[in-house]
Amino acid sequence: MLGWLFASPAERRLLGEARLRGPTAWVVAIMSFSIMIIAAAGLALANTASVLSHAIQARYSVEVPGGGANLDPLLRAVRSAPGVTAAQAVSESDMRLTLERWLGPAADSPDLPVPALVNFDVGPGVNLGAIERRVEAVAPGARIAAHSEAVGPLLRSLRVLQWVAFGLVLLLSAAASAAVVLAARGALDTHRFTIEVMHGIGATDLQVTNLFQRKIAIDAFVGSAVGAFAAALVLLLLSAGAAFAGELTGGATLRAVDLLALALLPLALTALATWVARTAVLTALREAL
Amino acid sequence: MELGKAQCLGSTAGGRQLSDIAEFDSVGLRYGTGAEVLRDLDFSLGQGGFYFLTGPSGAGKTSLLKLLYLAQRPTRGRIRLFGDELTEAPRDALPQYRRRIGVVFQDFRLIRHLSAFDNVALPLRVAGTTDEKVEGPVREMLAWVGLADRASARPPTLSGGEQQRVAIARAVINRPDLLVADEPTGNVDAEMAQRLLHLFTALNRLGTTVVVATHDVGLISATPGARLIRLENGTMVDPTGALKNPPRPPKGSA
Numbered sequence: 076m077l078g079w080l081f082a083s084p085a086e087r088r089l090l091g092e093a094r095l096r097g098p099t100a101w102v103v104a105i106m107s108f109s110i111m112i113i114a115a116a117g118l119a120l121a122n123t124a125s126v127l128s129h130a131i132q133a134r135y136s137v138e139v140p141g142g143g144a145n146l147d148p149l150l151r152a153v154r155s156a157p158g159v160t161a162a163q164a165v166s167e168s169d170m171r172l173t174l175e176r177w178l179g180p181a182a183d184s185p186d187l188p189v190p191a192l193v194n195f196d197v198g199p200g201v202n203l204g205a206i207e208r209r210v211e212a213v214a215p216g217a218r219i220a221a222h223s224e225a226v227g228p229l230l231r232s233l234r235v236l237q238w239v240a241f242g243l244v245l246l247l248s249a250a251a252s253a254a255v256v257l258a259a260r261g262a263l264d265t266h267r268f269t270i271e272v273m274h275g276i277g278a279t280d281l282q283v284t285n286l287f288q289r290k291i292a293i294d295a296f297v298g299s300a301v302g303a304f305a306a307a308l309v310l311l312l313l314s315a316g317a318a319f320a321g322e323l324t325g326g327a328t329l330r331a332v333d334l335l336a337l338a339l340l341p342l343a344l345t346a347l348a349t350w351v352a353r354t355a356v357l358t359a360l361r362e363a364l
Numbered sequence: 365m366e367l368g369k370a371q372c373l374g375s376t377a378g379g380r381q382l383s384d385i386a387e388f389d390s391v392g393l394r395y396g397t398g399a400e401v402l403r404d405l406d407f408s409l410g411q412g413g414f415y416f417l418t419g420p421s422g423a424g425k426t427s428l429l430k431l432l433y434l435a436q437r438p439t440r441g442r443i444r445l446f447g448d449e450l451t452e453a454p455r456d457a458l459p460q461y462r463r464r465i466g467v468v469f470q471d472f473r474l475i476r477h478l479s480a481f482d483n484v485a486l487p488l489r490v491a492g493t494t495d496e497k498v499e500g501p502v503r504e505m506l507a508w509v510g511l512a513d514r515a516s517a518r519p520p521t522l523s524g525g526e527q528q529r530v531a532i533a534r535a536v537i538n539r540p541d542l543l544v545a546d547e548p549t550g551n552v553d554a555e556m557a558q559r560l561l562h563l564f565t566a567l568n569r570l571g572t573t574v575v576v577a578t579h580d581v582g583l584i585s586a587t588p589g590a591r592l593i594r595l596e597n598g599t600m601v602d603p604t605g606a607l608k609n610p611p612r613p614p615k616g617s618a
Contacts, residue, residue, distance in 0.1 A: 083495060085482060085485065085489055085495060085498075086489070088477075088478060088482060089475070089478070091477055268473075268475070269475050271473075272473050272474075272475055272486070273486070273490065274459075274462070275433065275435060275462065275467060275473070276462060276463070276467075276486060276487045276490055276534075277459045277460070277461075277462035277463030277464075277465075277487070277490050277491065278459060278490045279459045280455075280456070282490065361455070
């Protein structure tokens, strides 16, 4: 099955031994680099969305527009409600600190009505209506909001970005394939005479194709490996940033299975390039007698 | 049955009956939309025969050879080779027949970046012969054509005559059933021409059918028993074979 990969020295001499003369390896290297970076970004986004989605799925907030006068009874009421697994109040100082990002020093003004906020997590199948009634009894006008509603647009954007990354990986793979087809046709033109002579003395299309397939496979593998290595370096350099993003999103970065998928990408790209080259060469040879 | 077919060209050699190695039946050939370069070719070549193909330049000799060595399909008519109908044979089936044919091209068609050794070894390697089994026959063949010391030389560094000899060595290394040569002595001196002719006749004696396109009357006359195919304007003339075994040139003439 992989016999074509192991050509004898005489077979290698048929197309000349010089390698990496053409731009194929470099084009594949650039594509491989771009695919790795985009795929890594896509996977990180997917993980981030997953972690975020999981974290906020059961999280709600009680907001009391009037302020924090009833914060302690409210917190007790929420904690004692059936189905609530955890609850914590957001202190007024934390709220003002958050508001300071938008309002500046005005956030410290005593005239500013700072709402009281209690975050709580619920277990599965909880009766939110019962919690709402308890909260209403302690703090009339309080409002319960699901975090998933607030973060929903962000999650949808993350999912869209994931698909965009996936689409870009496919597009770049297609572009790499197109480059390989052009390279294969160029190689056929360059070696047209050799091919004619080989056909003339009884070489089959498969024998001729194997020579080109091997050559392009090696170029594609070298290009993929170089691109992947460069991408790995860039990803390592960005790892500090990724760690920062991980803190924001609860530690979502690249998992072992993601790293394995990324490591397999250069091999997949090589296999794709080899298959495309084989098909292109066989198709072109069939046009001859 | 009309005259001009097997009866005339392939019937006997040295008094023995020959079976046909190639049969052309009303064959015509045109390139693209141009006029036919070969018309109504009706003949057969007997197995083990020795044939000269002659005719003026542009008569269609090279086109006829291309049909013989399966580089071209006829645009009409039928061709049988080695007993098989190949006119519309799928292209995947052709390599096995091509391996039985040795071709000496007018322009040598040597691969420039390969050494003389590798050029001669190519048919063996294409046929799947291992490198260990290639070495001996190729060295022997190169020695026979006087190029033993030029085995590692590449074609651009060889003279026209040397390239011609490499091309001939490549054509016969597989001991083909059919040897087709297009002006094989065009670039060699008289002595080498004689040696090549001896090689061809030796192969012929071993059973190889030989077809040589040439203008060289000396070559033809030095091969008694050979048959003559003459082409003019894409058609065969003298299908009765009256021109076979032409008289030797008078002694002392060039």
